[in-house]
Amino acid sequence: MNNTIAAVSTPHGVGGIAVVRLSGPEACNIASRHVRLPKQAGSTCFTPFRINDTLLDEVVVTLFRAPHSYTGQDTVEFSCHGSIYIQQILLQALLDSGARMADPGEFTRQAFLNGKLNLSQAEAVADLIDSTNAAAHSLAVSQLRGGYAQELEHLRQQLVELTALLELELDFSEEDLEFADRSHLLSLVSRTNTRVQSLRQSFHMGNALKRGIPVAIIGRPNAGKSSLLNALLHDNRAIVSDIPGTTRDTIEETFVINGTPFRIIDTAGLRHSDDPIETLGIQRTINTVEQADIILYVHDATQPFTQALTDLQELQGSLSLEDKHLFIVNNKIDKCVDSLMRECDNGLMGKSIHELTHSHINTFNISAKEGNGLGALTTALAEVVQTDFAQAPDVMLTNVRHYNALGHVNQALLQVSQGLSDNLPADLVVIDLRDALHHLGTITGQVTTDEILGTIFSRFCVGK
Template identity: 45%
Template sequence: MIAQDTIVALATPSGAGAIAVIRLSGKEAITIASQVFQSVSGKDIGKQKTHTIHLGHVVDNGKTYDQVLLSIFKGPNSYTGENVVEISCHGSTFIQQQIIQLLLRKGAKMAQAGEFTLRAFLNGKLDLSQAEAVADLIASDNEASHQIAMQQMRGGFSNEIAKLREELLNFASLIELELDFSEEDVEFADRTAFYELLNRIEFVLKRLIDSFAVGNVIKNGIPVAIVGEPNVGKSTLLNALLNEERAIVSDIAGTTRDTIEDELVINGIGFRFIDTAGIRETKDVVESIGIQKTFEKIEQAQVVLLLIDSSQLSVNSLPNVKVEIAKIRNKFPQKPLVIVLNKVDQLTPEALAVFTDELTDNSQPTTDNRKLITISAKQKIGIEELKNTLLSFVNTGALRNNETIVTNTRHYDSLLKALEEVQKVKWGLDAGISSDLMAIDIRQALFYFGEITGEVTNDELLGNIFANFCIGK
């Protein structure tokens, strides 16, 4: 299904810039480029070595379009495995379009989204999980997501899956061989060794599946809902975290009537903060809608920051605050909750100690998903401690140890299905079922392994994956 056309597209972002890169790939890439490129040294680029760069001009019918650098990569030693030419021109949008249109007139075809990487996959330069990692690498906007994408693009995930598949395939071959000698009642596959292999595969699959919980939030950012009564300082806290005036701050309760979202990278981990409308009883229709959205955002959040105005606390109001905490804990028991006492700069140390002691739940065993910290959002006191607290909820151990982390939903789904088939095979061994029935489940497990790396694929799957790529990659 590899197209024979030579394709062209802008490889750098659209718009004006210092330089732009126009990429050609295909059998005729060098031939087409030679029709419009004149080297300043008079070289014939069709006769030049691969991985060389040449200075010259893009010229057609006596008209000079630009002075450019032209890079040559001859297949199969190129990104796509085909002949590739990259033209680095000046970044004027006019120049970009003029050169692309010229190359189209000379016989190139406009590339589709992700077509360069698709060709790299079809030509065996990348497997499917590595190709998907290219898109993740382009989209990475923090250190953690970049590290995961790089590890996957280098084949870390692919290699782990390939080893499991190869070992399972070896045993599958022996099981299939037994079917050929079924009348002689012989066993070529050592059942004890096979069971040990299945246990090892099951362990690795469960580890990869469990890593998705961390990988997914690192890839997409960890949503954190900032909730509390009106005018406790939620917008001020958001501004302090982001170090900019992102949210409107006012003494008027109910100023924030809709959710405000922004992102912050803390130690390489992306957090998406959601400043919500204050939770209170109100007859204002617009504010009521905002409060309803607040509960929706809490549902979507991974972490909840419950902000409390400590300057308004008293012995009489503490029971009501405890009720509000209990409501959130009961409704969202699995979500990490950070109780944040704000405006502590307005309290005496004695009063702060009393409130902190009262709101610390000593009746329950200490858990990692509930913490209490004190801050002053306006004075930016305790903000760094809050950031460290948020980081403590993210299990980055696998990231630090450079372990494989799954971030792709398609991979996660295939791993779940592969695990289910492996567990069926284990059950079959325990139950002593016949080799022909066991072989069916083994083949299905191998199928799901192959889906991840692209050894098993179809046009619809490839279309869905590469349609999400940017044109030029």
């Protein structure tokens, strides 16, 4: 197996410069066929890049010596001029001289295999590259820094100690000795499991911050839901028309307020319909509401507010609105003549809806068409996040793979607790403890399979 790999690390296309990376035991030998290498590791030099005797380009070469490189192997990076032609020929020259084309994420995979990063940090590198806003960026940085890995390592140590105690008993099983007091063990296990559970609970928040906090726009046909989506995005994303039932499928877009991403979802209007496609759309609306943290109920302010009450009452029948933020958005206020009446109506409406749903209610008067009142609405969205996320734990789970693994850890630890309470023999309890350790190990990479590694690194681009 040829372990010296090469790839273009900058995005495909023309640029001022491009970076080609070469890493592995033969990196220096291969590179020195084409360039003069810097005398010292960690330094650069400006040098011609030749193929046989032909000059291809003048490049800057950076040399890293194992283990002091990203991958932990000898690494040479070429910064060449960013023509696609130069990039391709330079890379081909390295391949002809003995390197192998890198797979997606293979540089990071080398880094993991050489102990430069643990698995959750390697995944954080992918998140960092993907991050498009301040919140996702700061989550990825904190995972990369390893606070999270330390927390998991701490949990692992606790489980290892527990296992060791019980295994000690097994060694002396003939003598029927009990080294560890069962109730002490039980409290250790439940403390560890409490931490596992709270880490799992942080996933909802972590995932929302990373992918965008889900906000559903719902309401009757023609209330102006799509107009609101377009107004928030400053874009004609969704079709707007005065025909009720214009939007049939959900339309999803991300937008950022003060560095926090929101995933805003326009839905099919709520009404009873004989049209099978519209009915499917309405079912989708209900599913969307279920997954949303914030609901913008758009009400046509020229209509009686009892409409809103009826709709929310019906929704309440199929799902719980209690733990959601409910924003009542009175739209089309440009068409309302008596604004004082409106205010009074809003108060009444907010009160009745709160009594109905028990959720936090905010009411807004807007005109999606003319853009009035949108500032207050976006400010309120940002405030919800500030209050909810002010209580966010230091370490947050953002990765669904980790979430599932911690689910298995949690199950295994519940079994351990049960076994200890039932006074099961130590060897049976140890089996469940080992199971918990196994699943914990898959997160940071003490336990890996080719399948796990394959799934993780295929997410990366070639060249990282």
